[in-house]
Amino acid sequence: MNLGVDKMKGRPQIVLDIAGVLLSNMSLTCWKDMSEETNLSAESLKVHFAGIKRKLWTGMMREEEFWQSLKEMYPELSISRAKDILYHSIVPLPAAQYLERWSESADIHLLSNHCKEWIEPNLSRLSSFTKSITISNQVGLCKPEIEIYQRVETFLVAGEEVLFIDDQEKNLHSAKLLGWETLLADKEGDWVNEVESLLI
Known part of the structure; x- marks a missing residue:
């Protein structure tokens, strides 16, 4: 899972999926x-x-x-x-508690294939630490279509490093095409330690 990069410099832009990363997937x-x-x-x-x-x-x-x-x-x-x-x-996963700390050294952006109405009860807390939230049913696009990543890109600070985190491998490719670093969120949650080492 190691990204092969040193601690991120400047003000990193962290783009996270929601379901399976910050909130539980429907099982x-x-x-x-x-x-x-x-x-x-x-x-x-x-x-x-x-x-x-x-x-x-x-x-x-x-x-x-x-x-x-x-x-x-x-x-x-x-x-x-x-x-x-x-x-x-649909409940918060352990990683959700790290957003506040990560937001102190990085800009946090959320990108999710979801129905906003279903995750809205949890969005108020998540949004407290984010710069942007893009939910597929609100914009008429969904991952892995590159257009939805490009939409998120308009919210990112130009010139800063970008890390995209998703629990589905198929969603990482479009991010790579835009030059973003990517990280697959494993079910065990070990990916959180990787982010910690890059930011803290």
Whole structure:
């Protein structure tokens, strides 16, 4: 995981993914909890979500339309209960507590493929330490499309080193094309130590 670079100089620009990096990803457990009181399988709910995720992430499908699509396909599913389960499944990961310290020596920017409504309850704390937040369903673009990285680039301080952190390898390539350093966020959270060594 070592980046092969020394401690970052100047005022580094740190661009972090949100889901899987700062907040938990929606897991199969989330879909299992939704299906508990119905005859549905968690896998069928997960497959349904996977089929429309890109539309949701790019804003082509509004959040309320997502819930409507679930209700139409699975009438027995309680949407209010499903919403509660989903919102409560998205919680801060340990790395989120480092943002305040990192923001003292770097500018923090967030870039996420997500539905803003789902992560909004956690955004107020995260935004306290960030210079910009770009969420895919708000801008009509999603990773790994290079255009969304270029949009984030307009918020970065020119000439400073940039480090992009994401939990999916496929999302790192576009950042590399822009000359950014990249770091894959491992599930164990060891990547946090790497950032610490680069900044502190």
